[in-house]
Amino acid sequence: MVLKFGVPQGSVLGPKFFIDYAEDVSEIFSQHDLSQHLFADDMQCLCCGKPAEVPYMVTHIENCVAHVCTWCVAKRLQLNADKTEILWFGSAASLRKLSADELNVRVGQSVVKPVTTVWNLGVLIDAELSMRDHVSRLAQVCFFHLRRLRSVRRQLGQDLTERLVCALVLSRLDYCNEVYWLVSHHRLWHRYSVSCVWQHESCST
Numbered sequence: 001m002v003l004k005f006g007v008p009q010g011s012v013l014g015p016k017f018f019i020d021y022a023e024d025v026s027e028i029f030s031q032h033d034l035s036q037h038l039f040a041d042d043m044q045c046l047c048c049g050k051p052a053e054v055p056y057m058v059t060h061i062e063n064c065v066a067h068v069c070t071w072c073v074a075k076r077l078q079l080n081a082d083k084t085e086i087l088w089f090g091s092a093a094s095l096r097k098l099s100a101d102e103l104n105v106r107v108g109q110s111v112v113k114p115v116t117t118v119w120n121l122g123v124l125i126d127a128e129l130s131m132r133d134h135v136s137r138l139a140q141v142c143f144f145h146l147r148r149l150r151s152v153r154r155q156l157g158q159d160l161t162e163r164l165v166c167a168l169v170l171s172r173l174d175y176c177n178e179v180y181w182l183v184s185h186h187r188l189w190h191r192y193s194v195s196c197v198w199q200h201e202s203c204s205t
Helices: 013-031 051-074 092-096 132-156 158-174 177-182 185-203
Strands: 035-038 043-046 105-107 110-112 117-120 123-126
Touching: 013 035, 013 051, 043 051, 051 105, 123 132, 132 158
Parallel strands: none
Antiparallel strands: 035 043, 105 110, 117 123
């Protein structure tokens, strides 16, 4: 089959060509004075201000999104409102001052309501940047793997068990560990306790 457009499905050139095709969307965010993070098939924009400036910020974001929608049509792409999320960051006191209705953002014909947490590159970020949801989930997943390994560790042996712990547990603890400077000491204990359990299990094997 001769391809006149694009590349074969699964080709390593696909992501690169798509980025080249879509990278000019950054100019739209610059025109609206919004910071942005661009990924292969994902876009993030950031806007900051005081609580009193929220209505202006919402309008500002909606204008930018409308511009991006027009750009998508010209590029024969589609901005999926169902996969669009908005998260408002702030202290608990500041967020309580805002009503739920004024935080919604219109994307095309849809209205996107704010969420309390979002996944960003494998990290669960919450509105207060406390990282409590991420630490809780991280500890839950790590303990799950430790419990499973504990039941078969004698059959696996010390060396293989340690390799599996490194692959399934320690790799998760080390991933994006820079974010933990945001975490208070009592929440960080959940992460530390996972390491303590592993050390105890390793010594008792």
